[in-house]
Amino acid sequence: MEISHRITNITGGGSDGWDVFYRARRMIADGIAVLELTIGEHDIRTHPAILDAMHKAATSGHTGYAMVPGTLALRTAVAARVQARTGVPTTPANVLITPGGQAALFAAHLAVCDEGDTALFLDPYYATYPGTIRGIGAVPKPVQTRAEDDFQPRARDIAAAARGARSLLINSPNNPTGVIYTRDTLDGIAQVCRDHDLWLISDEVYDTQVWASDHISPRALPGMADRTLVIGSMSKSHAMTGSRIGWIVAPEAVITHLTNLATHTTYGVPGYIQDAALFALDQGPWLEDEVGAPFRRRRDLAQRVLAGQTAVRSVPSDGAMYLMLDIRATGLTGEGFANALLDAEQIAVMPGESFGRSAAGHIRVAMTIDDDRFEAALTRLVAFAQGLIR
Ligand code: PMP
Numbered sequence: 413m414e415i416s417h418r419i420t421n422i423t424g425g426g427s428d429g430w431d432v433f434y435r436a437r438r439m440i441a442d443g444i445a446v447l448e449l450t451i452g453e454h455d456i457r458t459h460p461a462i463l464d465a466m467h468k469a470a471t472s473g474h475t476g477y478a479m480v481p482g483t484l485a486l487r488t489a490v491a492a493r494v495q496a497r498t499g500v501p502t503t504p505a506n507v508l509i510t511p512g513g514q515a516a517l518f519a520a521h522l523a524v525c526d527e528g529d530t531a532l533f534l535d536p537y538y539a540t541y542p543g544t545i546r547g548i549g550a551v552p553k554p555v556q557t558r559a560e561d562d563f564q565p566r567a568r569d570i571a572a573a574a575r576g577a578r579s580l581l582i583n584s585p586n587n588p589t590g591v592i593y594t595r596d597t598l599d600g601i602a603q604v605c606r607d608h609d610l611w612l613i614s615d616e617v618y619d620t621q622v623w624a625s626d627h628i629s630p631r632a633l634p635g636m637a638d639r640t641l642v643i644g645s646m647s648k649s650h651a652m653t654g655s656r657i658g659w660i661v662a663p664e665a666v667i668t669h670l671t672n673l674a675t676h677t678t679y680g681v682p683g684y685i686q687d688a689a690l691f692a693l694d695q696g697p698w699l700e701d702e703v704g705a706p707f708r709r710r711r712d713l714a715q716r717v718l719a720g721q722t723a724v725r726s727v728p729s730d731g732a733m734y735l736m737l738d739i740r741a742t743g744l745t746g747e748g749f750a751n752a753l754l755d756a757e758q759i760a761v762m763p764g765e766s767f768g769r770s771a772a773g774h775i776r777v778a779m780t781i782d783d784d785r786f787e788a789a790l791t792r793l794v795a796f797a798q799g800l801i802r
Pocket of ligand 1: 511512514538615644648658
């Protein structure tokens with residue numbers, strides 16, 4: 413029996429660049445103590461108060477089918493939050509609650525691309541992007557960014573790829589680089605979208621993790637609210653990765669169709685999870701600050717460790733939970749460096765090449781272990797890089 417081309421093609425074949433990650437996991441299974449700086453997940457769990465709210469919602473009966481597009485209360489809270497943060501008029505009719513940002517990315521592309529359409533995304537990229545686009549039957553087309561621009565995309569490069577494309581997917585604050593797109597960058601992107609009639613899918617799941625600079629949602633730029641779908645999630649902002657809850661903010665007509673899609677796919681998100689998410693959002697900034705604080709601290713710590721040496725250069729990591737380090741001075745590729753570091757120091761990092769061609773010669777360090785071990789690991793990593801140069 414033939415399995416559909418669409419689904420067998422999701423991974424695109426070939427190496428997914430995660431060999432170092434799997435090798436580290438095998439070493440751990442063999443009893444070797446490996447420091448893992450690979451995974452984009454907090455080292456804290458969901459706040460107990462959120463779990464209490466979830467439990468209370470479930471025991472008081474919110475365990476049946478929930479409203480497919482999301483409860484009105486949660487959609488209203490998300491709309492109010494987005495409006496307050498961006499100034500763009502936003503109502504519950506602009507919001508669909510989804511089982512996480514990943515499902516939102518899939519649904520958003522399905523909403524704006526037909527089969528065979530070209531969907532642009534920026535390289536380096538969050539690992540699932542091309543597969544998500546292939547999964548909905550469109551053709552992923554990466555647009556390279558450059559280390560010398562600190563991975564801020566150039567509007568000219570996007571415009572050069574835009575002919576015949578339907579959509580552009582961007583992500584700021586960015587995984588894997590930690591870079592936040594400047595107003596100039598976003599103005600340029602918005603201009604290309606208007607000029608080439610592109611839908612913009614703006615993945616903003618790290619929008620509460622901003623350590624320097626400002627996060628600007630491109631939906632707020634002139635003429636963009638009608639062509640932008642914003643992806644949001646409680647995973648990163650509230651350490652709710654396992655609860656699978658996020659959203660799409662989009663023009664009302666898009667949400668109407670996305671609700672039809674949800675009726676035929678997920679049938680909504682569990683009501684008690686939505687109630688817990690509402691509780692979490694209602695807490696305001698203190699909870700988001702508490703969840704983000706370890707990354708803010710470790711970013712400062714990293715800046716101290718990296719100061720005064722030239723073996724490893726940090727890309728300005730203004731947001732999210734990652735550092736992108738340029739290790740080209742060592743003469744190694746990102747993959748070569750990551751493998752050598754794992755062997756010599758039992759420290760696992762992700763090669764830049766796992767996230768596309770643009771981040772070759774770089775490594776991504778996830779700031780997701782406790783401060784002391786993080787500082788020790790980074791200190792050893794720098795010493796290792798220096799040893800390669802001498
Ligand atoms: N977008 C980006 C850039 C991510 O890094 C992630 C998770 N690592 C997601 C989307 C999806 O997150 P979730 O489905 O947990 O909301």
